[in-house]
Amino acid sequence: MFDQVEIVVTGGRGGDGSVSFRREKWVPFGGPDGGDGGDGGDVVVVADSTVTSLKAFKPKRYYRAANGRNGRSKKRHGKKGENLILTVPVGTVVSYKLQIGSDTSIADLEQSGEQVVVARGGKGGLGNTHFATSTNQAPRIAEKGDEGEENSIILELKLIADVGLIGHPNVGKSTLLAAVSAARPKIASYPFTTREPVLGVVEVGQRSFVLAEIPGLIDGAHLGRGLGHDFLRHIVRTRMLIHLVDGSSSSPAEDMAKVNTELSLFDSALAKKPQLVVVNKIDLPQVRARLAEIRDSFAGTRALFVSAATGEGIPELMAETVNRLRSVPRAEAGGKIVRKVFHPQPRGAAPRVHKEGDTFVVTALELERIIAGTDMVSPQVRRELGRHLVRLGVSRALARAGVKPGDRVRCGNFEWEWE
Numbered sequence: 001m002f003d004q005v006e007i008v009v010t011g012g013r014g015g016d017g018s019v020s021f022r023r024e025k026w027v028p029f030g031g032p033d034g035g036d037g038g039d040g041g042d043v044v045v046v047a048d049s050t051v052t053s054l055k056a057f058k059p060k061r062y063y064r065a066a067n068g069r070n071g072r073s074k075k076r077h078g079k080k081g082e083n084l085i086l087t088v089p090v091g092t093v094v095s096y097k098l099q100i101g102s103d104t105s106i107a108d109l110e111q112s113g114e115q116v117v118v119a120r121g122g123k124g125g126l127g128n129t130h131f132a133t134s135t136n137q138a139p140r141i142a143e144k145g146d147e148g149e150e151n152s153i154i155l156e157l158k159l160i161a162d163v164g165l166i167g168h169p170n171v172g173k174s175t176l177l178a179a180v181s182a183a184r185p186k187i188a189s190y191p192f193t194t195r196e197p198v199l200g201v202v203e204v205g206q207r208s209f210v211l212a213e214i215p216g217l218i219d220g221a222h223l224g225r226g227l228g229h230d231f232l233r234h235i236v237r238t239r240m241l242i243h244l245v246d247g248s249s250s251s252p253a254e255d256m257a258k259v260n261t262e263l264s265l266f267d268s269a270l271a272k273k274p275q276l277v278v279v280n281k282i283d284l285p286q287v288r289a290r291l292a293e294i295r296d297s298f299a300g301t302r303a304l305f306v307s308a309a310t311g312e313g314i315p316e317l318m319a320e321t322v323n324r325l326r327s328v329p330r331a332e333a334g335g336k337i338v339r340k341v342f343h344p345q346p347r348g349a350a351p352r353v354h355k356e357g358d359t360f361v362v363t364a365l366e367l368e369r370i371i372a373g374t375d376m377v378s379p380q381v382r383r384e385l386g387r388h389l390v391r392l393g394v395s396r397a398l399a400r401a402g403v404k405p406g407d408r409v410r411c412g413n414f415e416w417e418w419e
């Protein structure tokens with residue numbers, strides 16, 4: 001049973017850096033004082049044990065974190081955009097939807113509090129104070145903030161069963177699961193009908209829990225005999241077990257002991273898991289005739305008696321299960337918070353040059369940011385730009401690519417003649 005939604009997440013845009021100069025009565029020509037833009041907020045997915053489904057994401061497809069504010073004069077930096085927090089149930093797998101090829105899983109949020117950044121906010125642009133040099137004390141250059149990342153992601157909820165339904169083959173596990181949930185496993189009068197765990201949601205009044213039928217366990221299951229072995233590890237993650245035995249078996253108590261031996265041989269923690277022992281098929285006359293005998297044979301263990309076929313004793317069993325679950329807490333994280341970040345934007349990567357026809361095209365994130373945030377028409381600004389071309393290694397990259405005076409050069413949306 002999987003629940004799945006696909007959403008589009010976008011980080012906030014970074015605020016623009018400001019071009020501004022100090023103005024004070026007694027300072028005729030103040031220095032630059034343009035503040036930086038704030039970074040855009042991230043979109044963060046956080047697992048929260050109080051959230052039980054992905055329903056909240058069904059009506060809305062697009063999620064966007066807040067933008068960073070622009071920088072202002074007097075070195076006032078723009079505020080960072082707030083992160084957008086999306087809370088999901090524990091057990092949610094987050095993957096990155098790719099246009100081509102298979103989707104890649106980013107994170108498996110298995111514990112409350114675990115989180116993953118799914119779209120980073122854009123960097124805020126630097127204000128003009130950062131561009132002052134000894135020879136140019138009045139820079140008219142500032143950076144524009146970056147756009148936030150945009151990603152399509154898939155949230156998929158793996159149901160982690162609260163209760164494992166175990167027992168020998170053919171004892172009536174599927175019949176019980178079908179009686180209490182919407183799950184419809186195959187039911188048949190031969191062993192190993194159920195070959196993989198089947199999950200169902202059981203609702204009892206206002207409460208609900210996930211019940212998983214584990215394929216029948218036989219002697220030697222811990223060594224890999226039968227089908228149950230692969231699934232014993234599923235039981236490890238449940239909070240408690242319903243251990244079903246067949247009342248028409250020659251010795252129900254012995255059956256129970258055998259299955260318990262397999263559990264403890266596989267993992268001693270399994271044997272310690274809370275267990276409700278339930279005798280099934282009490283509708284059969286031969287079982288009804290020996291109820292007292294069966295009860296005594298369990299010695300110290302209290303057993304419940306039910307008929308999955310007629311429903312007798314089932315409401316009591318479910319009520320008891322909910323009661324027991326209340327005293328078994330969910331496995332909580334031991335304070336371990338995982339913060340995984342994927343797809344980071346490279347900042348300060350070396351500039352690259354390629355040719356489109358006769359034009360030399362420069363790819364340099366920082367230069368593009370400056371061009372986007374600056375009024376390129378002014379000749380003074382264009383002179384300033386020359387120095388940044390050297391500083392950022394763009395001049396060298398262009399020289400290596402064979403640029404000569406008079407050639408056309410383009411970066412971002414600005415094109416000029418190389419001098």
Ligand SMILES: Nc1nc2c(ncn2[C@@H]2O[C@H](COP(=O)(O)OP(=O)(O)OP(=O)(O)O)[C@@H](O)[C@H]2O)c(=O)[nH]1
Binds near residue numbers: 168173216307308
């Ligand atoms: N009389 C009677 N028959 C039952 C009851 N519960 C299950 N059965 C029968 O027992 C047989 C096995 O039932 P299943 O529910 O398939 O048992 P299972 O434990 O899921 O079996 P596997 O998946 O094969 O391990 C079927 O023929 C059921 O009809 C019951 O309460 N009373």
Ligand SMILES: [Mg+2]
Binds near residue numbers: 173213
């Ligand atoms: Mg079955």
